[in-house]
Amino acid sequence: MDVMRRAYHHGDLRRALLEAGIALAREGGPEAVVLREATRRAGVVPNAAYRHFASRDALLQAVRAAALAALAVAMEKELAHARKQSDVARASLRAIGVAYLRFAAREPGLFRTAFTIAGEPETAGEPGWAGRSGMNPFQLLGAALDQMVAAGALPAKRRPGAEYLAWSAVHGLAMLVLEGPLRRMTRKEIQEIGRRVVEMVEKGL
Secondary structure (H helix, E strand, C coil), X not given: CHHHCCCCCCCCHHHHHHHHHHHHHHHHCHHHCCHHHHHXXXXXCHHHHCCCCCCHHHHHHHHHHHHHHXXXXXXXXXXXXXXXXXXXXXXXXXXXXXXXXXXXXXXXXXXXXXXXXXXXCCCCCCHHHCCCCCCCHHHHHHHHHHHHHHCCCCCHHHCCCHHHHHHHHHHHHHHHHHHCHHHHCCHHHHHXXXXXXXXXXXXXC
């Protein structure tokens, strides 16, 4: 997750705390992001943190933003491969779904943190949780669906709200694998189900 590994200058306490919070999320999800532990890992006294993060929720939201940005970057990397396909529109939608599922499998703690319900960022376009394109994961999905419409692969009348249909299907599978009855399945079985769910979304829209 290179978007989370930007070096911070000596004395940049906010970055040090954020990096510590990201590490905590990786290890244990949103519940593990605790301000006192982040300050301990950053090597400062707890009171020093409040100049940068007024509360645990403030730190959690910053970590959540970083996790969403990392997911956006993962999607953008998969989209780069999709652009080399003959049917770019369909390949792009599939790339979004595949990247989403791969990120959930590779970074379960960050994935759960990205979608924690403990508060919401003020705006969906907040720079802190966008990828290199300046778009967040939901916007990248929307752009892929718009591309489907432009290519004639998705009827325009079916476009409104399609993000929610696609997102619900893929996110549901990710959570069933991470925390539900599918968590005991083999990686090969999960990959096959993921492929079929993404294909189902593409054909069903």
